[in-house]
Amino acid sequence: MNPGTTTLGGFGARLVVWLPYAWLVVFFLVPFLIVLKISLSQTAIALPPYVPVLDPSAGWDGIRTFLAGLGLDNYATLFSDEIYGLSYLKSLKIAAVSTAILLAIGYPLAYGMARAPRRLQSMLVMLVILPFWTSFLIRVYAWINILQSDGLLNRVLQVLHLIDAPVAWLASDTAIYIGIVYSYLPFMVLPLYATLEKMDFTLLEAAADLGARPAAAFWRITVPLSLPGIAAGALLCFIPITGEFVIPDLLGGSDSLMIGQTLWTEFFANKDWPVASAIAVVLLILLVGPILVYQHLQMRNVEAGG
Amino acid sequence: MRRDFAPWADPNARPLVRFEAVTKRFAGVTAVDRLSLDIYAGEFFALLGPSGCGKTTLLRMLAGFETPDEGAIRLGSDDIGRVPPYRRPVNMMFQSYALFPHLTVADNIAFGLRQERLPRQTIEARVAELMTLTRLDGLERRKPHQLSGGQRQRVALARSLAKRPKVLLLDEPLAALDKKLREETQFELMDLQDRLGTTFVIVTHDQEEAMTVAHRIAVMNQGRLAQVAPPRELYEHPASRWVAGFIGDVNLLDGVILAADPSGLVIEGRGGLRYRAAAGAEFKAGQDVTLALRPEKLRIARQQPDNASENCVAGRVHDIAYLGDISLYRVLLGSGTGMMTASVANASRLADRSIDWADQVWLSWEPDAAVVLTQ
Secondary structure, three states, X not given: OOHHHHHHHHHHHHHHHHHHHHHHHHHHHHHHHHHHHHHOOEEOOOOOOEEOOOOHHHHHXXXXXXXXXXXXXXXXXXXXXXXXXXXXXXXXXXXXXXHHHHHHHHHHXXXXXXXXXXXXXXXXXXXXXXXXXXXHHXXXXXXXXXXXXXXXXXHHHHHOOOOOOOOOOOOXXXXXXXXXXXXXXXXXXXXXXXXXXXXXXXXXXXXXXXXXXXXXXXHHHHHHHOHHHHXXXXXXXXXXXXXXXXXXXXXXXXXXXXXXXXXXXXXXHOOOHHHHHHHHHHHHHHHHHHHHHHHHHHHHHHHOOO | OOOOOOHHHOOOOOOOEEEEEEEEEEOOEEEEEEXXXXXXXXXXXXXXXXXXXXHHHHHHHHHOOOOOOEEEEEEOOEEOOOOOHHHOOEEEEOOOOOOOOOOOHHHHHHHHHHHOOOXXXXXXXXXXXXXXXXXXXXXXXXXXXXXXHHHHHHHHHHHHHOOOOOEEEEEOOOOOOOHHHHHHHHHHHHHXXXXXXXXXXXXXXXXXXXXHHOOEEEEEEOOEEEEEEOHHHHHHOOOOHHHHHHOOOOEEEEEEXXXXXXXXXXXXXXXXXXXXXXXXXXXXXXXXXXXXXXXXXXXXXXXXXXOOOXXXXXXXXXXXXXXXXXXXXXXXXXXXXXXXXXXXXXOXXXXXXXXXXXXXXXXXXXXXXXXXXOO
């Protein structure tokens, strides 16, 4: 073998490995450190609206004053005022319930797609991702139209005599759930479909042959084998829903806020960058948990050979 | 036990499995066509045929994965045609093995027993017994992907035997193994079936495999039974040209019966050739028949035999295939009636080949070597 090629191959291989790391450092780690630094600062009427700001021209003294100006006050604020805690709880609750609803709707959908005739499957996948062709904002606005008091939903329900007077769907948690479940369904269906589509359905025949009724075969074979898809779909939904801002802002009420809205308020309405940054840092820490769970499941899946 | 085992020949024997005029269609295509078949307890029964002949559909109907459109399938005296697979005392070993990838070897084998909610000790004891039976000891904790092909095959076998089925169905069970392992496993399967006494029904497209393992073979063609017989009878007395051609190699010679009497048949073939064959009650003069001759029943010689007026054809060697144990000679017949194949055992090592390409040769045979076919 030509040693020149080997060296080049080694360099290429190393580049391929380091490129994603470099990407993460530039676009994730550095911004995160900036946010972390701001979360330790104090708010100020200045530009930028916080102190201290590192002044490199002041040398060692500058660094010392800069470090002395940092503190955990903003985190203390998060724990002293219950509005933040309630926002986190509400976000986690909405994310958890939505994910459960998404799983309940998405699993049968994905299962049906995976068992549909081969020639139909690519078209069904197409239909699932079709909503992405329209802007996300427009689709959420469309829901305002559907859910308002003289909107489509109320009119249909009235025609069917299911309700006598229009129901105030908007500005409620119900509207948030409707909007979130509608918007995130493809993120649940696609990973589930990807695992179910790979599943060998002869295994269900084998289970039936060995005495398992359809329900038993589903719980003992299909569900365990689709666990990676369930985990991927649940995390792909749960994590962004927790930080969701647009849907609760457009469809939800003003009585209680999700953490994304609270963060927005601190940042834009109150111009309190440090507290907003602290909210973001705590949210990130909260979401690292489920990511680690997912990592663990993935590793187990890789070890299981597929 | 194998020697005198022939319940199909006993008019008083009651079959364990009985297909009664079963028809199955898929989107207008008839896969199984008014088929009736009896399988007896303790039999090792093979369904053999080309792909698409309906043998797998027949097996899947017995397992319960397909329901017959017409007719009945009886197990003992019950009609099981519409009983779902999870309520049948029948288990199947799948061609792909269909092992549960997320379960260990022991859990795969125990799967069926757990469905019956048997006590834990009973399940553990049965699993241990099966692991020993199929030589899987020490592999309890492995997952299917950590096993070799042969080991996976044995796990699938153990799993399908776990519930002591009345009938074990084997769908091309050895197709995924390489030739040597497949031959070993065929003998293991026979041995296992003999020891357990369970009725085995195997589907295969490999006639050697069917002839090795089975007591009786059903040869299927286009959804119907072409012949059901023990391997020897199938080979020596094929019922039709199609069966003769499907089972092993065969030379077919067309002709017309000139005379039929108890001493034998005299047949005139193409080119005025005369054949003599063993008599049969069903033949009469003037009938069109086909002689089926196995290559190993032909003699090949460079000199014209003494009695060349009957059962002898002349030709020129067109091809020689050396196969180790035998050599095949393809002979182009001088009468222009086509090609015949003769096989000769290579009895001695390094013997000079006395017959070579393009040699003029004579093929001859004994009158009882030929099977006279009318279909």
